[in-house]
Amino acid sequence: MDHRNWCYFVYDPAHSPFRSLRPLRWLPRALTSRRFFRRRLSLALKTHLKFRGYFDLYNIPFEHISLFDFSERKNPLQPGGMNRGPNIFDRLRERGIAWHVSDPTLGERQNLDGLLAEIGREQIDFAFLYWPALDGLLHRVGNASPEVPAKLAAYEPWLRELMARAHEHYEEVHLTIFSDHGMANCDRLLDLCARIEPLGLRMGREYAVVYDSTMARFWFFSERARRAVEERLRQVHEGRIVPDAELEELGALFPDRHFGELIFLVDEGTLIVPSDMGERPIRAMHGYHPDAPQSYASLLTNYDDVPAGITAIPHVHHLMAAQAERAFQLNRDFASPPSGEWDLAGGQVAERDHAHA
Numbered sequence: 001m002d003h004r005n006w007c008y009f010v011y012d013p014a015h016s017p018f019r020s021l022r023p024l025r026w027l028p029r030a031l032t033s034r035r036f037f038r039r040r041l042s043l044a045l046k047t048h049l050k051f052r053g054y055f056d057l058y059n060i061p062f063e064h065i066s067l068f069d070f071s072e073r074k075n076p077l078q079p080g081g082m083n084r085g086p087n088i089f090d091r092l093r094e095r096g097i098a099w100h101v102s103d104p105t106l107g108e109r110q111n112l113d114g115l116l117a118e119i120g121r122e123q124i125d126f127a128f129l130y131w132p133a134l135d136g137l138l139h140r141v142g143n144a145s146p147e148v149p150a151k152l153a154a155y156e157p158w159l160r161e162l163m164a165r166a167h168e169h170y171e172e173v174h175l176t177i178f179s180d181h182g183m184a185n186c187d188r189l190l191d192l193c194a195r196i197e198p199l200g201l202r203m204g205r206e207y208a209v210v211y212d213s214t215m216a217r218f219w220f221f222s223e224r225a226r227r228a229v230e231e232r233l234r235q236v237h238e239g240r241i242v243p244d245a246e247l248e249e250l251g252a253l254f255p256d257r258h259f260g261e262l263i264f265l266v267d268e269g270t271l272i273v274p275s276d277m278g279e280r281p282i283r284a285m286h287g288y289h290p291d292a293p294q295s296y297a298s299l300l301t302n303y304d305d306v307p308a309g310i311t312a313i314p315h316v317h318h319l320m321a322a323q324a325e326r327a328f329q330l331n332r333d334f335a336s337p338p339s340g341e342w343d344l345a346g347g348q349v350a351e352r353d354h355a356h357a
Ligand SMILES: [Zn+2]
Pocket: 135, 136, 139, 286
């Protein structure tokens, strides 16, 4: 992947921002594994380290935390938010297109209200509304719960409200609704750590590992460790080592092995628990193989000329860029003011972006 925003924790002691937490390794695990304690500490650290993205320490043991870096230091909803390369907001800024984007620290209704107000000002060509609560609900209740259709039904009047307001202020409104992944129920739990630990390999000396919810990612510092782990993983039937050729095909092969030298991926429906992401089981999860039946995301539009090639998340970037550009051109032609006025408008856009940052 071009943007290098894939998994949360990576082995990188030289760049670890967590060295200050090393003294905490002596605290009893009964305390440090508690959600409440970790959430409070995560918030304090986020402020202290000036992280702009979503930050959570999850369940990573303090004993080893200084071996790891964390790959989402920036806010992906702002320009410069990816680890590498431009996101949609960099594109918009570069083109001088005025936009609105949700604040992920606010609730869904508040973000809708923010957008409704912005539409009333008629200054924008493009808006990105972020509603993450469906993800949280699905994790909690699973994909077959009646709470899921109830939540979708609750979005309907909000979308009607949004479209009604947009049509009051804009002649034509293109709406694109997309999710970034599906959600699979977790019916099988796998304590992978309990299969690796008995090998007796020393963490940070012979190998390093991050246990995600659906993957385990390994780094090796000795051939002996590599062989032992590979052999053990072949006996774990709930998942498999993903070959490099397949990683490459999926856009997940990193030449510098930034996210791990060996990727073990579990089958859909299996949850690695405990993991560095959670101490306790959760009803449903995403992050399985993209071809797994519950991995499919959705794309809904109120226009019908969606290009045929829009089949994966990176393509949605191109779809958004094309839609924003189209709106920008139409609004500019509609206004058709003398050119001087547009220099001024460009200046206002730049100023407002500055206020966002
Ligand atoms: Zn999620």
